[in-house]
């Protein structure tokens with residue numbers, strides 16, 4: 141499990157740990173891990189040109205100490221000090237004694253143009269969103285000369301606690317973060333600015349409270365997946381009712397059922413008009429058409445606007461079993477929910493539900509997912525490159541596994557099916573949403589192998605995703 145903590149939590153844990161170790165220990169651990177990550181990135185330090193962009197805080201200190209280590213291993217290291225009078229004294233002295241130097245102001249462009257790597261030590265968890273003009277000017281040079289950036293702790297300028305990027309910020313190839321992940325490294329748009337995130341253990345673990353955000357890894361997913369045993373039969377494994385599709389949108393019915401059958405359940409019942417029912421049964425003879433007892437419902441994809449379909453949604457919501465509501469069905473969720481409900485909007489649908497501009501949801505994904513979870517008393521899965529799953533009790537998971545190739549028509553229908561199958565298998569809405577999303581994205585990666593796919597390919601790869609995750613158990 142990846143976990144992310146707030147700045148306040150990290151500061152408290154840091155203070156508790158610092159009371160038990162000699163001064164400078166944590167910065168030493170941070171700088172050692174940072175230098176190692178830079179050597180890995182460069183494929184060796186000897187002869188490399190490294191430029192450090194250092195602000196006035198300990199984040200700059202980490203970068204300067206790491207620079208000293210790189211200089212001792214043969215790199216040419218130069219530091220751009222954004223506020224020379226306030227640069228970290230210990231870090232600067234270490235860099236100088238290792239052979240590094242400070243770049244005069246009129247030589248900054250030359251230094252950046254020559255660099256193989258820039259270390260972003262502008263601000264860390266003590267920073268406010270945005271870059272001051274001097275930092276912004278240096279980072280403009282870095283972008284102009286297309287120099288890869290390793291960010292120290294966080295890409296400077298993002299909002300560390302939310303992942304929001306209201307102001308200019310650094311875009312890193314790699315972020316080397318210390319002690320625990322920061323929320324802004326897991327939630328977009330901050331997550332996209334961080335690149336590949338590498339966590340350095342500095343010993344904070346025992347002092348950290350419950351995280352603000354979690355991110356499941358393959359072994360966590362494996363531990364949550366239902367699996368049949370020798371006593372199982374189709375009813376004990378779970379029956380899912382699917383209310384999806386219409387005469388107009390027949391594909392949604394087929395795709396939602398395909399996603400469901402890719403999950404660990406015993407049976408699917410399909411409830412809908414004759415034409416989509418006929419197509420579903422032609423494709424999947426094992427599906428039973430018509431109402432009956434179920435352990436969970438999936439309602440919503442491709443329903444169209446016929447009034448009797450609104451009644452189908454209302455009936456499912458009134459049933460005493462967990463319900464997933466997607467797409468068109470979300471229009472019918474008018475009151476606070478009771479029981480276990482998982483809502484799966486994309487940004488446009490969530491914006492409509494909350495009556496805000498879509499661009500606001502894009503900019504503040506965590507905020508609006510949590511607001512909706514609270515307002516509807518339901519778990520909200522906000523789809524996107526990093527999916528956010530927010531439960532009404534405040535627990536939040538994000539998924540960052542996957543490939544952009546899953547952004548294809550019908551992909552959301554498949555997702556609703558697999559998440560529904562997991563609800564029917566007994567998982568909570570938070571687990572069903574986060575596990576379903578992980579399986580869906582993993583299936584997309586396995587099916588795509590770097591090339592285009594359609595939604596059916598994702599559904600067809602779900603059993604392989606399941607096997608892949610099970611194989612990762614214990615790793």
Ligand SMILES: NC(=O)C1=CN([C@@H]2O[C@H](COP(=O)(O)OP(=O)(O)OC[C@H]3O[C@@H](n4cnc5c(N)ncnc54)[C@H](OP(=O)(O)O)[C@@H]3O)[C@@H](O)[C@H]2O)[C@@H](O)CC1
Nearest residue numbers: 154166167170197198199263264265266267268270272293
């Ligand atoms: N947590 C841990 O366990 C460990 C943490 N460690 C490290 O410490 C880092 C936190 O260090 P920190 O507290 O010194 O704050 P940090 O982020 O360097 O700078 C804040 C200063 O920058 C300024 N400033 C603010 N906003 C700005 C902006 N937008 N643009 C430009 N400048 C801006 C402002 O200063 P001002 O100029 O206003 O005086 C402010 O005071 C952490 O991220 C990690 O790298 C490790 O060493 C080991 C263990």
Ligand SMILES: [K+]
Nearest residue numbers: 260263292296
């Ligand atoms: K930084």
